[in-house]
Each structure stands twice: as structure tokens, then as C-alpha cells.
Amino acid sequence: MVGISSITFPASAAKLAEGPTAVKKAxxxxxxxxxxxxxxxxxxxxxxxxxxxxxLWNDSAAHNAFLKADNHxxxxxxxxxxxxxxxxxxxxxxxGDAVKAxxxxxxxxxxxxxxSTDEAPFKALAAAIDSVAPYAWGRNAENPNHVVFFVGWxxxxxxxxxxxxxxxxxxxxxxxxxxxxIAHAKLTKA
Numbered sequence: 001m002v003g004i005s006s007i008t009f010p011a012s013a014a015k016l017a018e019g020p021t022a023v024k025k026a027x028x029x030x031x032x033x034x035x036x037x038x039x040x041x042x043x044x045x046x047x048x049x050x051x052x053x054x055x056l057w058n059d060s061a062a063h064n065a066f067l068k069a070d071n072h073x074x075x076x077x078x079x080x081x082x083x084x085x086x087x088x089x090x091x092x093x094x095x096g097d098a099v100k101a102x103x104x105x106x107x108x109x110x111x112x113x114x115x116s117t118d119e120a121p122f123k124a125l126a127a128a129i130d131s132v133a134p135y136a137w138g139r140n141a142e143n144p145n146h147v148v149f150f151v152g153w154x155x156x157x158x159x160x161x162x163x164x165x166x167x168x169x170x171x172x173x174x175x176x177x178x179x180x181x182i183a184h185a186k187l188t189k190a
Contacts, residue, residue, distance in 0.1 A: 035062020092138035100134030104152025
């Protein structure tokens, strides 16, 4: 299983104006960390203001070592400079193909706040997605009632076309969830 750390924050308008170079410091730190196998960043398609910074890890041990490393404070400071509000971070041990999901033209993030830890509806959803798009999914390491899917699509429109054909499986996941948040981003690999 690949580990995924994902950080979301409202992007600073001033830093947005600087373009992709604004995130270079954070990227340099994380991509040089042992066990990091990729880092991705971008803005939410729907609002153009919510920033995403995700890193893929060999495993949770590599991620945990980074959290304790001397350069973690500098990484957090570099991201904080880009933000116009708080950083929100999650970590999941992911099933699926995270690299392909994050390297697709559009990556969808789906966050389910679940009523239980029953995985059957989410395994069924993963099986349905597997036939049409690359994905990675797992439970938030700090909150077992938070299930996250990252799905790679050719476009937001391609996602919507498939979604209409998958309502039965989606309804099973919805039935065990209290809240669902969906967003898309065009991510750039470091």
C-alpha cells in the first residue's frame, strides 16, 4: 500500500499571482525526503482558490519519519506562506494505483464522513471505479470514519458521464455516510 498525505488550504491571492514557483520551496523539501515517491500540487477546478498539496510515500513509516524530521518545520512554514487560512492535513494508507490517479489530467477527491467503519460499500465503489479510472482509497489514519477516494479522470466531464452510470453503487456509499465532499483539481507533479 502507498501512503498519501494530502494538505488542503485556501490559497493566498498574492502567492497565486506568483504562479508555480511559489510552491517550489515546499516541493524541494518533500521530494528530497526519504521514502517520498512523488508530490503533486494544484488548485481546485470548481473555485480556483482552494490549493492541494499531496505527497505519496512508500509507507506510513516514511511519512512518520518525515513528520519527525528536522526539515518538516521548514516544509510546514513554506506551505503556510502560500495559505490564506489554516492547513488541513490527512494521511491514508491507500489501496489502488495512486500514481496513475494523481497523474491523470484531473484528479477527483471524494471525502466521505461515514456512520460506521463498514468497508463493504467502499470496496464495491472501488471495484466499480476500477473498470473505468485509476484510483486510490483508504481511511484517514486519524479518523476511521473519514474515507477518502482519489480518482483520475481525463476531464471533469468524463467523470460526470461515468457518475451517471454508477448511481447504484454510489447510493450504497451515500447510505452509510453522513457527509460527502467532492472536488476536482488539475495537479502538477513535482
